[in-house]
Amino acid sequence: MVDVKSICRETVLVAINKFISENYPDIFAVESSSIQIQTPPDSSMGDLGIPMFVFAKALRMGPPQIAAKVVQYIDNNSIGEFIAVGPYINVKLKKGNVSFEILQKIENQKESYGSFNSEEKKPLEGRRVMVEFSSPNTNKPLHLGHMRNDALGESVSRILKMAGAEVFKVDLINNRGIHICKSMLAYKLFHESKGDTPESLNLKGDHFVGQCYIEFDKYSKEHPEALQQAEEMLIKWENGDKEIRSLWQKMNEWTFEGVKATYERTGISFDKFYFESETYLKGKDEILKGLEKGVFYKAEDGSVRVDVSEVAGNNKDGEAQQKVLLRKDGTSVYITQDIGTAISRHNDWAFNQLVYVVASEQIYHFKVLFYILKKLGFDWTNNLYHLSYGLVNLPSGRMKSREGTIVDADDLISSLQKSALEQIIEKGRDKEVGDADAVSEKVALAALHYYLLQVNPVKDMLFNPEESLSFNGNTGPYLQYMGARITSILSKAEEKKINISSSEESISLLTACEEWELIKQLSTFPDIVQKAAENLDPSFITTYLYDLSKLFSKFYQQCPILSCEDELLKSARLYLAKCTLQVMKNSMNLVLVPYLEKM
Numbered sequence: 001m002v003d004v005k006s007i008c009r010e011t012v013l014v015a016i017n018k019f020i021s022e023n024y025p026d027i028f029a030v031e032s033s034s035i036q037i038q039t040p041p042d043s044s045m046g047d048l049g050i051p052m053f054v055f056a057k058a059l060r061m062g063p064p065q066i067a068a069k070v071v072q073y074i075d076n077n078s079i080g081e082f083i084a085v086g087p088y089i090n091v092k093l094k095k096g097n098v099s100f101e102i103l104q105k106i107e108n109q110k111e112s113y114g115s116f117n118s119e120e121k122k123p124l125e126g127r128r129v130m131v132e133f134s135s136p137n138t139n140k141p142l143h144l145g146h147m148r149n150d151a152l153g154e155s156v157s158r159i160l161k162m163a164g165a166e167v168f169k170v171d172l173i174n175n176r177g178i179h180i181c182k183s184m185l186a187y188k189l190f191h192e193s194k195g196d197t198p199e200s201l202n203l204k205g206d207h208f209v210g211q212c213y214i215e216f217d218k219y220s221k222e223h224p225e226a227l228q229q230a231e232e233m234l235i236k237w238e239n240g241d242k243e244i245r246s247l248w249q250k251m252n253e254w255t256f257e258g259v260k261a262t263y264e265r266t267g268i269s270f271d272k273f274y275f276e277s278e279t280y281l282k283g284k285d286e287i288l289k290g291l292e293k294g295v296f297y298k299a300e301d302g303s304v305r306v307d308v309s310e311v312a313g314n315n316k317d318g319e320a321q322q323k324v325l326l327r328k329d330g331t332s333v334y335i336t337q338d339i340g341t342a343i344s345r346h347n348d349w350a351f352n353q354l355v356y357v358v359a360s361e362q363i364y365h366f367k368v369l370f371y372i373l374k375k376l377g378f379d380w381t382n383n384l385y386h387l388s389y390g391l392v393n394l395p396s397g398r399m400k401s402r403e404g405t406i407v408d409a410d411d412l413i414s415s416l417q418k419s420a421l422e423q424i425i426e427k428g429r430d431k432e433v434g435d436a437d438a439v440s441e442k443v444a445l446a447a448l449h450y451y452l453l454q455v456n457p458v459k460d461m462l463f464n465p466e467e468s469l470s471f472n473g474n475t476g477p478y479l480q481y482m483g484a485r486i487t488s489i490l491s492k493a494e495e496k497k498i499n500i501s502s503s504e505e506s507i508s509l510l511t512a513c514e515e516w517e518l519i520k521q522l523s524t525f526p527d528i529v530q531k532a533a534e535n536l537d538p539s540f541i542t543t544y545l546y547d548l549s550k551l552f553s554k555f556y557q558q559c560p561i562l563s564c565e566d567e568l569l570k571s572a573r574l575y576l577a578k579c580t581l582q583v584m585k586n587s588m589n590l591v592l593v594p595y596l597e598k599m
Helices: 004-023 053-059 063-073 095-112 144-162 178-190 205-222 225-238 242-266 283-293 334-348 360-375 379-383 409-426 436-453 476-495 513-523 525-535 539-558 567-590
Strands: 048-051 080-085 088-093 128-132 166-173 272-275 304-307 322-326 353-359 384-389
Touching: 004 048, 004 063, 004 080, 004 088, 004 095, 053 063, 063 080, 063 088, 088 095, 095 513, 095 567, 128 144, 144 166, 144 242, 144 353, 144 384, 144 409, 144 436, 144 525, 144 567, 178 205, 178 225, 178 242, 205 225, 205 242, 225 242, 242 409, 242 436, 272 334, 283 304, 283 322, 283 334, 322 334, 322 360, 334 353, 334 360, 353 360, 353 379, 360 379, 360 384, 379 384, 409 436, 436 476, 436 539, 476 539, 476 567, 513 525, 513 539, 513 567, 525 539, 525 567, 539 567
Parallel strands: 128 166, 128 353, 166 272, 353 384
Antiparallel strands: 048 088, 080 088, 304 322
């Protein structure tokens, strides 16, 4: 199948090299990678633009003059007209020919459309990417912050996979430490004697354990000795005390089962779970090996340290900044665990890139972690990446789990689902959509995920539940509505036995401005997927989706489909609608927005 951008790139490449060979014989020929294709800001200037700035220095000529000279070497062809517009060579494509090629590609590739670049290759093919995300604590349920983390991790994984990478999703369960013991102590104080369990109290396991964590915080304010009791419990745990270990195992299972239920509800999945209780000691051997090799050193107090000034700068006193890797008693610290875990993961699944989806509060930690792993000599450390994301809060303010002001993920989704159901009933659509409860659940997930992903990951954000649920504007439910509208059009055409034609003759009739702009938008999807994958940023997809929906809406308003009197044009417009729906489905899947046939 012909690729428009490849033809345009090759056409300009041949022309500029011919111009150079005739006028600058001492200059090397231009390579294909130098020919960058862009979209002009005004469609009246052309459909594609190729800037000449990159050649100005070598040719000692202004970009507008280069563009004017080079177009003289381009003959007319079946793709379109090449014209000089300032410093650009713009291409006015021949709509009929190009539209047919674009729509045929979508029809043929279906769910795979978006995976292949202009050279018909998957841009990330051969790359093995491990993505770590979520990483919950087993002393509380998932909250709104986890929802942004989970949405980013799952969406980025899907985007990478569509771009051709082999992806392995992992989750580190933080199931040990003082925070866990706080919940355990509260359970022993307030619930153990009564035999309370999540089942007996009709609670999800993670909600029950989270309640214990809040109870500890309240209790400790009146009983300062509570913290010491929790610390003593941690020591017993580390020493393998059977009673403490048994309680820890039971409460961990309660929480983990609850968390997994939330994962299933939100469409989040993993290829492997790692548990901190199994990994926290693994880095110690590596640190001792590094000590023997002189990578690390032993401080005067007996602790093992490393100078991290190269990446972290000097401390506030202007002295070299040191990072403790083993305490003076030989015990591990948090970063020691991460060192061991990273090495174990590479042994488990030999990645060439590892992406950590972790909040921006941990930027320093990951700078130091990557630096230490590099010092240890692992060749894969150059491709470690911290996908840092900003905080997410409600308009009411920041959340604190120990005070019980956390926005619980399950409660939030249920609240959104309830509001969506009320809107469906209010509009009298509850019978029309079929299972109104199931539909409203998918609307809730679309509202949540799309709202969280439409912002660039690095930015802090406020999650506004009311805005997220709007059926108008830049929201998940609006996109679902557009998908359902297109499905309805295609269903009515099928009921009326109207032919959907994909012939070159019928597609050549799609010459209206609204049709052409929609087709061009469909053609850019593979480029958007590649950009989103390279930048690990789902907001490229959300922006694309909203723009695509607006263009289809404009097309639908200006170009009658089912009421079109020209049967051949009607069938071509139905084909355009069908291709648009396919691209919408592909895009929505990447940003965790469930497709709905009816709304």
